[in-house]
C-alpha cells in the first residue's frame with residue numbers, strides 16, 4: 562500500500578520505518594529539515610533499539626522516502642497523522658496546533674477514497690471535529706483514529722507486533738483499510754477492537770492514566786513503607802501474585818517521566834474539566850502529585866545521607882534519561898534530581914549511556930561524563946536514578962574502590978542491597994528498610 566506518515570518524531574519515524582518494513586511504500590513528512598535530511602540518510606534522530614536497522618534497509622530499497630513537502634503525500638491511500646501534542650504553554654491541556662496544521666496542509670493533497678488515520682494522543686472529541694472538517698472540504702476522504710501504545714526502548718517491536726489494535730472508525734470500509742495496513746498483525750491473531758472515535762481516543766488516555774496510577778500507587782505504598790519499616794518490593798511481589806493486580810508496573814522509585822505519561826494525565830484531566838466531568842479524574846491530580854513527590858524524596862535522601870547538606874559535596878548521578886534504552890530526557894525524573902542537587906550547591910557529575918547530549922542541551926550547568934568510572938571517581942555519594950543495565954550490574958567492591966565514600970541511593974530499587982552493604986556501602990532506597 563502507499564502510505565504517508567506526517568510527523569517524524571519518536572512516533573512517526575518509528576511508524577514510517579515499521580510500515581516500510583511490513584512491505585508498504587512509505588513517505589515520511591516533517592517540517593524539520595534537519596530531521597528529514599538525517600532520516601533520508603538512514604540516521605535515526607534519536608536512540609531507539611532496532612530503528613537504525615529497519616530504517617537503513619527500507620531507505621536503501623527505496624520503499625521509504627522522506628520529504629518536507631506535503632505535496633509528496635499526495636497519491637497515498639493512507640495518511641497517518643503522527644505529530645506531537647505537547648503540553649500547551651501556561652496550561653495543562655494538550656496543544657493541538659501541530660495536529661491542526663498538519664491536517665489542514667494535508668487536505669488539498671487527499672486523493673479520492675484516501676483514509677486519514679490519527680495516531681497522535683489527542684483530547685477526546687478531536688477526531689469528530691476533524692471528521693466534520695473532512696466532510697466539509699474533502700468529502701471523498703474519510704478519517705479513522707488508531708492510537709499507538711508503543712513504549713520507548715521497545716518502539717520497533719511494539720509497532721511491528723502490537724499487543725492490540727484499536728480502530729476508531731465511522732464505517733466498515735476504514736476498518737478494512739486498516740486491516741490491510743496491519744495484515745501481518747491481524748493474521749497473527751492480534752486482538753483488535755473496532756469502535757467509534759471517542760472510544761478510541763479515550764482508550765489511549767485511559768491506558769496511560771491507568772499505568773501512571775499503578776506507578777503512583779506503589780510509590781504511595783513506598784512512602785508508607787518508609788514510615789513503618791516495611792519493604793515495598795516484597796509488598797509489590799506479594800500483591801503482584803494476584804493475577805488481577807499483576808506485578809508489572811509496580812516498581813517503586815523516583816517515578817514516571819518522559820514525553821507521554823506526565824503530559825497525558827494532565828491533558829486528560831484538563832479535558833475532563835472542559836467536559837464538566839473534572840470530578841471523575843480528580844484522582845489523577847493526586848497521581849501526578851505523588852509522582853512529583855518522589856523526586857523530592859530522592860533529593861531529601863541525598864541531603865540526609867550527607868548529614869544535612871549537599872553543599873560542595875561531590876555527587877555522582879547515574880542516569881539522566883527518563884528510562885533505560887532511550888536517550889529521551891523529556892520530563893526526566895533523573896535529570897530533575899540532578900538539577901535540584903546542583904541547585905543545592907552540590908558538585909554534581911552526571912553520566913548516562915545515551916542521554917548526555919540531550920541533557921546538556923537542556924541543562925548545560927551540570928557536569929557530564931560518558932564514562933561511568935570517571936563519574937564515580939571521588940564521589941561522596943552515588944545516586945542511581947535510571948536503571949540502565951550497566952548500573953544494575955555494577956560490582957559493589959570495584960565501585961567501592963573508585964568512590965571517596967561508600968554511600969549510594971538506589972532511586973529505582975534495583976540493587977542487591979545486601980551485597981552492597983556487605984561491601985561496606987551505606988544503601989538507601991525508597992520504601993526499603
Ligand code: UDX
Nearest residue numbers: 709710711712713810811812816817818819821883884
Ligand atoms: C508510555 C506507555 O507505556 C506507552 O504505552 C504509551 O504509548 C506512551 O507512554 P513510555 O513513556 O515509553 O511509554 O515509558 P514506560 O515504559 O511506560 O515508562 C514510563 C515511566 O514510568 C518511566 O519513567 C519509567 O521509569 C516509569 N516506571 C515504569 C516506573 O517508575 N515504575 C514502573 O514500574 C514502570
